[in-house]
Amino acid sequence: MKTVKNLLFVLLFAVSATVSAQQKISVSFTDVPVEQAIQKIESASAYKFYFDKTWFKQAGNVSANFTATDVNTVLESIFSQTNLNYFIDGDRIILTQNSVIYDQLPNDYFSDNPKAKPVAETAKPVFFNERGSDADDDTVALVGKEKSENDKTSIITGYVRDAASGQGVPGVLLSVKGTTIDAVTDDSGFYALKVPSGAQTIEIKSLNHVQASKKIVAYGNGKLDFRVTENPNMLKEVIVHMNDKATFKTAVTGVTNIDVENIKTIPLVLGERDIFRVATTLPGIKTAGEGSAGFNVRGGKEDQNLILLDEAVLYNPSHFLGFFSAVNPFTTGSAMIYKGSIPAEFGGRLSSVFDITTKKAETTKFSGEGNIGPVTSNLALNIPIVKGKSGLVIGGRATYSGWILRSLKNSDLQNSRASFYDGIVKYTHQLSEKDDLELMGYYSHDDFSITSDSLYKYDNRLASLKWNHRFNNKHRGSLIVTNSEYKFHIEYDASNPNSFDFGYKIDETQLAFKLRYQLSEKHKLSYGLNSKLYQIRPGYLDPLGSESLMVPIDIQKEKGLESGAFVSDDFEPNDKWLISVGLRYSYYMALGSSVQRTYQAGLPKNEGTVTGERTFGNNEVIKTFGGLEPRLSARYLISDGFSVKAGFDQTYQYIHLLSSNTTQSPTATWKLSDLNVDPQLSRQFSLGFYKNLADDVYELSLEGYYKRSENILDYKVGAQLLLNEHVETELLQGEGKSYGFELLLKKNTGRLNGWIGYTYSRSFIKLDSRFDDERVNNGDYFPSNFDKPHDFSAVLNYKLTKRYSFSANMAYQTGRPVTYPIGTYMYNGIEFTMYSDRNQFRIPDYFRVDIGVNIEGNHKIKKLAHSFWNFSIYNVLGRNNPYSVFFVTESGQIKAYKTSIFSIPVPTLTYNFKF
DSSP states (O other), X not given: OHHXXXXXXXXXXXXXXXXXXXXXXXXXXXXXXXXXXXXXXXXXXXXXXXXXXXXXXXXXXXXEEEEEXXXXXXXXXXXXXXXXXXXXXXXXXXXXXXXXXXXXXXXXTTSSSOSOOOSOOOSSXXXXXXXXXXXXXXXXXXXXXOXXXXXXXXEEEEEEEETTTOOBOTTOEEEETTSSXXXXXXXXXXXXXXXXXXXXXXXXXXXXXXXXXXXXXXXXXXXXXXEEOBOSOOSOSOSBOOOTTHHHHSSOSSEEXXXXXXXXXXOOGGGOOXXXXXXXXXXXXXXXXXXXXXXXXXXXXXXXXXXXXXXXXXXXXXXXXXXXXXSOTTXXXXXXXXXXXXXXXXXXXXXXXXXXXXXXXXXXXXXXXEEEOSSEEEXXXXXXXXXXXXXXXXXXXXXXXXXXXXXXXXTTTTTOXXXXXXXXXXXXXXXXXXXXXXXXXXXXXXXXXXXXXXXXXXXXXXXXXXXXXXXXXXXXXXXXXXXXXXXXXXXXXXXXXXXXXXXXXXXXXXXXXXXEEEOSSSEEEEEEEEEEEEEEEEEEEEEOSTTOOOOOEEOOOEEEEEEEEEEEEEEOSSSSEEEEXXXXXXXXXXXXXXXEXXXXXXXXXXXXXXXXXXXXXXXXXXXXXXXXXXXXXXXXXXXXXXXXXXXXXXXXXXXXXXXXXXXXXXXXXXXXXXXXXXXXXXXXXXXXXXXXXXXXXXXXXXXEEEEEEEEEEEEOTTOOOTTOTTGGGGEEEXXXXXXXXXXXXXXXXXXXXXXXXXXXXXXXXEOOOSSGGGOSGGGOEEEOTTOOSEEEEEEEEEESSSSEEEEEEEEEEOOOEXXXXXEEEEETTEEEEEEOSTTOEEOOXXXXXXXXXXXXXXXXXXXXXXXXXXXXXXXXXXXXXXSEEEEEEETTEEEEEEEOSOOSOEEEEEEEEEO
């Protein structure tokens, strides 16, 4: 053995003795293929390269400029973004793929515990290229390139794409077989997975795709894309999920991913798939009542939710007075809801973020899907433009009947009419391996008439442009431009002198940069900045018709610029801890032109306390606000399936919704912070426990939160909000607090699946002042309009066969607060009604049960279209749930009446198709 060692060392010494001193090289090249760069080096020096030309297919282009530079520096530069290594032997340069050629062995190479040996030996090694790899094939993917100082771990990054469409697939779980190491793809299908160097098996799991595995050899950090095949079983089991272990693995509390494809099995009113209605079945998300627009998340007001559609703000998320969602489910790809530990990239709202993204176009084949229901019909088409590069998604939806209003028991509504439609177009284009473009346009329109002489119209218009760029495997980013507009319009035409045309509009334009950087194995950075310009026309009223005697009114326009910069770091010090630290700084400027009143300090804002007016020119700064918004969350793994998380976030909100109704209505208006209205501020603490049971079949979570708010908007009694030039005189700003806990049990697989949720929550507001007209309930905390302590929901689906399933919903909520008349009193001989403290009483509790039957079409591969029938009965028990309570005086007595939206069972048959 000793003789063999001596012989090896002699041979190695002989080889190394032939290596001459390295030459200095002067060479330059701009965006040329690596093979061409090598040829230029050969021309400029005495070196000769040896390689296989097939290695350069995915090597990319390089640019460099060297003057009298040693060859090692030159080669390290041009091969830095490839999987190629090199070995210099005199004037010969030998290239290798992935592995390193060693010219000497470690001293203890032949000992029992070697420190340096080949990374792995595998059968059928085939280098993985960036076009993707089918899972479950018999080849081995070689990733990265070996370094002489071998690392124990390697970071693999890449995309999981659908094999048919080429689109990135979000929510896919990738794990290293035999370990607890895993990662989940983001919205674009991107993942980053830290694996032990050497031979490994990567398992790919997705609820919508066939599970698969792939053998790899990790030499070092590198890129690896996967292609997955869609699951042919169209009747999926899990409806809302966070994909296996992702819920308890992440550091974020209060986040939910709605599986948009599978909400079709939930029995909702009139058979409509509705992302927002499904969201309200989850703990912590409520509405003020049945058929109401807007959401109350963890005790927050409706205006405290940021609803994004492809990064553009959707100001009114509902059609038909709140009965239907304004987001088309057939064109929606994903929907993430953050109600705690809101990431630092989001700002401008206090309670939640609904981050909704539209499907990317499938660029290989034409396809479509849609449905026909009793009230609406929907059609979405996928149209390839350039095969493998670009495509178009087009979706349209419209209602064709106003019978629903005529069927309600309210006689005032039976002569009403209503209609709506919406359309969306999204174009995607793969510009290069590193660049892709997304362009989206959306428009919705509603019009309804409650009385024969009034016509209400409101519209949403959105546009977004997103350019995604990958700088390298560690660094990528997006440039985003968006525009959002919401407006409503009311025509009152009674052929009399009071006829008028009244309208309102808000317009928002945003520019944003968002970037992500894999700093190291332990640090993942996100950073960026954004700025948005608000322009509001608060209201105008014009006479309608030649006979109208109405005086024209045009409230002065409002303008504001809100900007923000953020940075966050997901830090993983070890396998147990994951810490997410974020910091956002927001800055807001109220801009002219404007005339702003000034009032006496410390006194109520009214006509009697006005001290003067200040005039501001166009784009002149009226007032500025700003502050730091820290975000902190942490996760600790108690065991493989059990984690605890805690979070804190602080947020500012510079825009406010003004509405005299209990719930958000189409005629609610938005008001910017200015000289007399301060921004809202919120601080939330959250704590959660998460447990996966029975091999991840069940997920159990318990989350608690406590939130304090400042400058929450409310109104004086009898406030006049519309067409008020000095609306600040009608506003009150006070403190808010909310707290509660949320329990959720989900079953992800099996014949019976779904979830059961329970929320206990309280929401209070405090309006205190030394002046009577600004103090409510003696300055004490009182329940907000949406304070509902108990909320229970169950969404269940039983899969009888692969084609037949049964589903059911059950919902129970405490009745919302209301102010009741409690007596009368005489003043100057006139009788007046005495009311209770604000929100002292409650309307009756809400309880509803829905059932549904789902029938899939046959699973033949060759057929014109795949069909899906849904028969559901909404409110099957026919419970007369109250929407509101109102009081009238009859024969000298005050009598209470309640109104209901659906007081009878509502059956629906909907046909869905997909081709």
